[in-house]
Amino acid sequence: MNKQEMKDKAFDIRCSIIKSIANCGSGHLGGAMSIVELLTYLYYEEMNIDPKNPTKKDRDKFVCSKGHAGPALYSVLADLEYFPIEWLNTLNMGGTRLPSHCDMNKTPGIDFTTGSLGQGISAAVGLALAQKLNKFNSYTYVLIGDGESQEGQVWEAAETANQWELDNLIAFTDFNKQQLDGYVKDILNLNKLKERWESFGWFVQQIDGHDFNQIEGAIRNAKETKGMPSMIILDTIKSKGYIPGENILENHHIKLSISDGEKAIEELKRREGRI
Amino acid sequence: MEIAMRDAWGNALVEKGKTHPELVVLDADVSGSTKSILFQKEFPSRFFNCGVAEANMVGTAAGLASAGFRPVVNAFAIFLALKGTDQIRNAIAYNNLPVIIAGAYGGLSDSYDGASHQSIADIAIMRAIPNLKVIVPSDSNQAEQALEYALKQESPVYIRLNRNPMPEIEKSEEFIKEKAIKMIDGNDITIISNGITASFALEASKELEEKGYSVELINSPFVKPLDEETILKSIRKTKKVITIEEHNIIGGFSSAVSESIVKNNVCCKFKAIGVEDTFTQTGDYKELLSFYGISKENIVNQALKILN
Numbered sequence: 291m292n293k294q295e296m297k298d299k300a301f302d303i304r305c306s307i308i309k310s311i312a313n314c315g316s317g318h319l320g321g322a323m324s325i326v327e328l329l330t331y332l333y334y335e336e337m338n339i340d341p342k343n344p345t346k347k348d349r350d351k352f353v354c355s356k357g358h359a360g361p362a363l364y365s366v367l368a369d370l371e372y373f374p375i376e377w378l379n380t381l382n383m384g385g386t387r388l389p390s391h392c393d394m395n396k397t398p399g400i401d402f403t404t405g406s407l408g409q410g411i412s413a414a415v416g417l418a419l420a421q422k423l424n425k426f427n428s429y430t431y432v433l434i435g436d437g438e439s440q441e442g443q444v445w446e447a448a449e450t451a452n453q454w455e456l457d458n459l460i461a462f463t464d465f466n467k468q469q470l471d472g473y474v475k476d477i478l479n480l481n482k483l484k485e486r487w488e489s490f491g492w493f494v495q496q497i498d499g500h501d502f503n504q505i506e507g508a509i510r511n512a513k514e515t516k517g518m519p520s521m522i523i524l525d526t527i528k529s530k531g532y533i534p535g536e537n538i539l540e541n542h543h544i545k546l547s548i549s550d551g552e553k554a555i556e557e558l559k560r561r562e563g564r565i
Numbered sequence: 566m567e568i569a570m571r572d573a574w575g576n577a578l579v580e581k582g583k584t585h586p587e588l589v590v591l592d593a594d595v596s597g598s599t600k601s602i603l604f605q606k607e608f609p610s611r612f613f614n615c616g617v618a619e620a621n622m623v624g625t626a627a628g629l630a631s632a633g634f635r636p637v638v639n640a641f642a643i644f645l646a647l648k649g650t651d652q653i654r655n656a657i658a659y660n661n662l663p664v665i666i667a668g669a670y671g672g673l674s675d676s677y678d679g680a681s682h683q684s685i686a687d688i689a690i691m692r693a694i695p696n697l698k699v700i701v702p703s704d705s706n707q708a709e710q711a712l713e714y715a716l717k718q719e720s721p722v723y724i725r726l727n728r729n730p731m732p733e734i735e736k737s738e739e740f741i742k743e744k745a746i747k748m749i750d751g752n753d754i755t756i757i758s759n760g761i762t763a764s765f766a767l768e769a770s771k772e773l774e775e776k777g778y779s780v781e782l783i784n785s786p787f788v789k790p791l792d793e794e795t796i797l798k799s800i801r802k803t804k805k806v807i808t809i810e811e812h813n814i815i816g817g818f819s820s821a822v823s824e825s826i827v828k829n830n831v832c833c834k835f836k837a838i839g840v841e842d843t844f845t846q847t848g849d850y851k852e853l854l855s856f857y858g859i860s861k862e863n864i865v866n867q868a869l870k871i872l873n
């Protein structure tokens with residue numbers, strides 16, 4: 291894909307997320323919308339995966355440690371035909387295979403179950419370690435939230451990944467500066483986030499998380515860096531693309547009707563010059 | 566009127582904050598959900614948002630309590646009771662520090678966040694920790710009473726709360742004397758509810774009465790200490806008992822009751838209603854409850870089976 295095609299894809303994914311959450315009536319829209327460029331780049335460009343064979347042993351893996359962003363991942367997986375697109379209309383309803391939080395028991399294409407914050411990154415350390423033990427030439431990608439980074443477990447995982455020199459582990463922080471109760475800086479500031487990860491022995495880059503060129507470059511650098519795990523801090527905007535939710539305090543769990551969703555999609559089209 | 570238990574809890578914290586200057590409130594980035602935010606608004610200097618770091622919050626509360634404060638820690642029940650277990654046990658309970666541990670969104674009440682957020686093992690774990698009292702309020706009144714009770718203790722209390730508006734039952738002062746509440750006198754069968762199942766049990770009892778059975782209905786917000794006197798007296802009379810709780814049937818309220826039955830050599834027919842040792846799923850709260858058998862209908866059916 292060229293960069294314009296990636297942008298188009300990201301736009302489609304954003305619309306799909308808005309529609310599926312609007313259909314359900316509410317959801318974690320804020321934290322889903324901020325990771326769309328990352329997911330688009332990983333799933334359409336970078337990862338060695340085969341939707342026809344989602345359990346292939348030596349595939350690259352992705353763990354969405356901030357499991358509440360599941361709906362973003364579902365829109366990507368549906369588009370890649372891991373499962374029928376109609377499933378998106380069942381998002382988070384009784385009996386669904388697409389619950390609000392990522393669940394590998396229920397959804398094809400989900401590499402690890404998450405929902406309890408802080409746990410996904412440890413599981414990703416285990417997945418990356420297993421890839422090394424199996425001598426697979428594959429990567430584990432993991433996404434954590436900035437609020438999630440307050441969990442002590444995240445830093446325990448950071449230590450082990452460094453100790454075991456897991457250079458096949460590429461982590462991302464969705465640094466959207468917001469968590470559930472408000473702004474990260476007001477609740478528990480992540481002082482010197484970049485230096486912190488560096489001091490844990492990780493190769494750290496900080497980039498614009500909505501810029502495909504920068505994502506591409508950072509992942510290339512990460513892969514070229516041997517002997518240590520990588521952290522790519524993504525400067526992002528919570529709710530990016532669901533315009534009514536951008537730059538407001540309460541955008542974690544958003545209520546919206548189907549017509550709110552339609553309006554928001556029109557608004558986004560206009561902003562992106564698509565009409 | 567039905568008030569969501571979490572709103573009642575937040576308001577009760579504010580009320581008690583006025584008369585208890587030593588009361589401090591902690592939350593783990595879910596104050597908008599637990600409603601401890603109401604306390605923050607009123608007493609910003611006595612409120613501490615610890616971020617998404619439950620274990621650290623619980624440990625911090627232990628320190629505050631040992632220095633003479635009365636901390637109330639708030640988070641989702643599952644993350645408080647399960648991520649903070651070691652700290653609850655070793656820092657709080659072992660030292661017998663009077664921390665109030667308020668587990669919000671108990672049972673299936675965080676219905677749309679699915680299995681990872683639904684708390685069906687917390688009672689079992691909390692109950693097995695010495696020094697720790699365990700209360701599951703049935704409605705908003707009982708949530709307020711539980712706070713009142715906990716503030717009078719010199720030991721820690723786990724209060725497991727619910728997210729949603731549920732029907733109120735009649736208020737009783739028996740509860741804060743650590744007593745189970747006798748709601749209806751009867752002779753044929755004993756039905757004991759715990760937590761928000763109280764209103765289902767009440768409806769079921771009425772239906773059974775209409776079918777000609779005499780039900781003894783008890784509500785027991787306390788899981789520990791359990792009011793064995795009231796409960797066993799009733800079971801000795803009716804020789805049939807149904808327990809109902811919003812928890813796994815392993816280790817929770819029904820286990821507490823059945824242990825006490827066996828320990829005291831009481832002979833009876835027994836049925837525990839609750840989640841049948843399975844992980845639960847996402848969906849509408851009331852639908853989920855009835856899917857897992859926590860409903861008036863299931864109580865009636867199970868009662869009829871035992872009665873006949």
Ligand SMILES: Cc1ncc(C[n+]2csc(CCOP(=O)(O)OP(=O)(O)O)c2C)c(N)n1
Pocket residue numbers: 320321322324356358405406407408434435436437438439464466468469470528542593594595617644648
């Ligand atoms: C262990 C744990 N504690 C609390 C929660 C409830 N919770 C869900 S999302 C969230 C905020 C997460 O903030 P962040 O990681 O920054 O995610 P984002 O803002 O990107 O959505 C919280 C506290 C949880 N899922 N897991």
